[in-house]
Amino acid sequence: MKIVVALCRTIANQLAAITLLGAIAAYLHPPLFMVFRESFLWFFAATMFAMGVVLDFDELRETLRKPGRIGLGVLTQFTVMPLLGFTAALLVPLSPEIKLGFIIVACAPGAMASNVMVYLAGGAVAFSVAMTTLATFLSPVLTPLLVELLGGVFLEIPFWPMMKTIVLTVVLPLGLGMLLRRQLGRYLRLAREVSPAVAAIAIVIICSYAVAANQARIAEVGAWVVVAVVTINALGYLVGWWLARLYGFDANHRLTLAIEIGMQNAGLGVALALKHFAPESALPGALFAFWCILTAAGASSWVRRRQVSVQAG
Numbered sequence: 001m002k003i004v005v006a007l008c009r010t011i012a013n014q015l016a017a018i019t020l021l022g023a024i025a026a027y028l029h030p031p032l033f034m035v036f037r038e039s040f041l042w043f044f045a046a047t048m049f050a051m052g053v054v055l056d057f058d059e060l061r062e063t064l065r066k067p068g069r070i071g072l073g074v075l076t077q078f079t080v081m082p083l084l085g086f087t088a089a090l091l092v093p094l095s096p097e098i099k100l101g102f103i104i105v106a107c108a109p110g111a112m113a114s115n116v117m118v119y120l121a122g123g124a125v126a127f128s129v130a131m132t133t134l135a136t137f138l139s140p141v142l143t144p145l146l147v148e149l150l151g152g153v154f155l156e157i158p159f160w161p162m163m164k165t166i167v168l169t170v171v172l173p174l175g176l177g178m179l180l181r182r183q184l185g186r187y188l189r190l191a192r193e194v195s196p197a198v199a200a201i202a203i204v205i206i207c208s209y210a211v212a213a214n215q216a217r218i219a220e221v222g223a224w225v226v227v228a229v230v231t232i233n234a235l236g237y238l239v240g241w242w243l244a245r246l247y248g249f250d251a252n253h254r255l256t257l258a259i260e261i262g263m264q265n266a267g268l269g270v271a272l273a274l275k276h277f278a279p280e281s282a283l284p285g286a287l288f289a290f291w292c293i294l295t296a297a298g299a300s301s302w303v304r305r306r307q308v309s310v311q312a313g
Contacts, residue, residue, distance in 0.1 A: 026208040207270060237295075239261060270286055
């Protein structure tokens with residue numbers, strides 16, 4: 001059992017490296033991941049089920065005593081990144097499908113990965129989880145609505161089919177995970193160790209499939225996509241931190257909001273793009289998944305070292 005727990009922790013903690021390896025493998029040999037063409041949505045549903053299992057109701061209950069802060073955070077999530085994604089889409093000289101991809105991933109806020117990064121950075125974990133949970137339950141309406149509003153400039157958006165996809169792959173699995181949590185009893189601790197690894201593997205498969213499906217296009221448009229992804233991610237962190245200061249948040253909550261804004265539910269963005277649009281629409285989300293995890297992991301490590309240094313001094 002200890003070996004299983006150790007393996008799961010390693011997978012969850014090395015998500016950025018594993019995502020990169022998966023992307024490289026998918027680019028070098030696409031058939032390796034093309035087998036997931038018909039099943040990628042199931043893998044995303046697995047990430048949301050895992051999130052439902054690890055939700056801590058006591059932490060949520062404590063955090064919900066300050067609903068104004070949570071509401072402000074979620075409002076920031078659903079405004080800052082969609083506007084950044086839309087701006088990038090207007091500026092990059094790429095196809096309408098790829099432009100739309102930036103908007104889709106920017107309109108899919110909140111993910112388990114951000115909760116993990118907030119924990120590693122020593123931020124306000126309960127606040128992070130509360131934001132992610134509320135954003136997840138709002139996403140069936142707000143995500144397709146924002147994509148339709150902003151992405152409709154470039155392509156026709158199937159609002160209702162997107163909403164159905166989010167309900168079936170986000171809300172339903174999350175609810176089932178929360179129900180299962182109540183039944184686990186003494187196995188809950190093990191489930192909380194395994195769930196992040198399940199989510200990590202699922203995200204790697206989804207993003208690797210997106211790379212495999214776009215292998216021929218990456219060489220043509222990769223540089224522009226990378227520049228836009230790096231810029232959106234960096235501005236998300238900076239704007240999140242600045243707005244948190246403007247809101248009067250303490251240091252821990254400023255750090256948390258910055259991570260929550262800068263990181264997106266790229267897995268959801270990729271899944272929606274692959275399900276409802278041309279494969280190239282998933283490319284920005286696939287690259288964003290790796291990059292935001294890498295930067296958040298690096299920032300979390302730096303913050304941790306700084307905190308230890310301050311305490312030691």
